Amino acid sequence: MDAVVPTCAMHRSVEILENVSIARGTYRIRLLAPEMARCILPGQFLMIRPTRPGTSDPFFGRPFALYDTVTGPSGTHEAIDIVYLVIGRGTAALAERRAGETLEVWGPLGNGFGPPPEDGGPVTFVAGGIGQTPFLALGRWWTGQQSYGAEPTAWDGPVASSTELLYGVRNAGLAAGVEDFERAGIRVSLATDDGSAGFHGFVTTLLEQRLQAGDRPSKLVGCGPPAMLTVLAGIADREGIPCDVSLENQMSCGFGACFSCVVPMRQADGSVDLKRVCVEGPIVRAADVAWPLGSAH
Incomplete structure (x- = not known):
């Protein structure tokens, strides 16, 4: 069952509508991005550059999965919600941003999820x-x-x-x-x-x-x-x-240029090749991955 491939990636400066705490160290940021909201699919992600105003720190963007979209009075998708945990400089900088400020965002990126189970089950x-x-x-x-x-x-x-x-x-x-x-x-x-x-x-x-x-x-x-x-x-x-x-591999570019997010994937002939999570993923069949990716418990 194949994932859905995106067709409408774009680069925008978008306004922050909300950036609120929802759990310990966890925030939900709402971005006014109608064009992105109307074409993003579950499973896709945005690259967000959380640079503090007046600085270039942090320089690289960070990938964040779609949490959900927000519809306007007409029923069309108008904004995107992202939920993130503060774990480093990038997410710490993002948590400092306030409503009314703007962020540099590119996306939607990656492959979205495919259809539900063929048998319609749970x-x-x-x-x-x-x-x-x-x-x-x-x-x-x-x-x-x-x-x-x-x-x-x-x-x-x-x-x-x-x-x-x-x-x-x-x-x-x-x-x-x-x-x-x-x-x-x-x-x-x-x-x-x-x-x-x-x-x-x-x-x-x-x-x-x-x-x-x-x-x-x-x-x-x-x-x-x-x-x-x-x-x-x-x-x-x-x-x-x-x-x-x-x-959830770490990424620097989000569109396949830097090869910082590669993962070993099994090929049809039984060999293993490195694939870019940002382009060939992030949604993949578990059976196609050459596990383990980390020390399992």
Whole structure:
């Protein structure tokens, strides 16, 4: 099942409408970008240059997945929401920006998610850390609540019958956007490393318990740290469940020129070749990746 390839990348200076805290160290920034909002697809990303006013620091842009679009009074997509966790200089600079200021943005970039499961069955999203961000728009898209892209997508088959997010974080204070998912009809089950909320343990262990209990989705989709995705890919392969992943490799350009985001991918002849996540991804079949990408747990 192939991802959807973008056709309308552009470069713009856009206005910040909001930049608000939604969890510990986590923010939602809303960008007034009608042209981008009307053609971006779930799974695609924007490169945002968070340079502080009057400086060139930080110089390089940072990639951020679409969280969701915001529609105006006429029902057309007018703004883009991005959710991000402050983890370095770039995201720290972005958190300092205020409504009314402008940001340099290019996108949408990368491949979007493809259609929902062919059998119209349930989908389980598996997220670790800030990996929940691509799944709000995707859940709304695959359950027929919202259309995305330059033209409304009419799937040839049925949409997903239901969606659930298994969401792993270190502690309860880092869980961001849970209410947004629940309002969209996406059931959320938390897993915390310290046991402060939901299941005490890794989110992949929670998934394995669900599968052992007979709760088997038609499709798995994952986003999170490489170690988590490595385990998820192994579970999907063992259980025979189709699985796509959204990769979070670091990027400098976002359009394939710098080769800073390469990942080893299996080829049809059995060999392994390096592919650019920003161009050939970030959405890929888990079975196509040459795991592990990190030390799995």
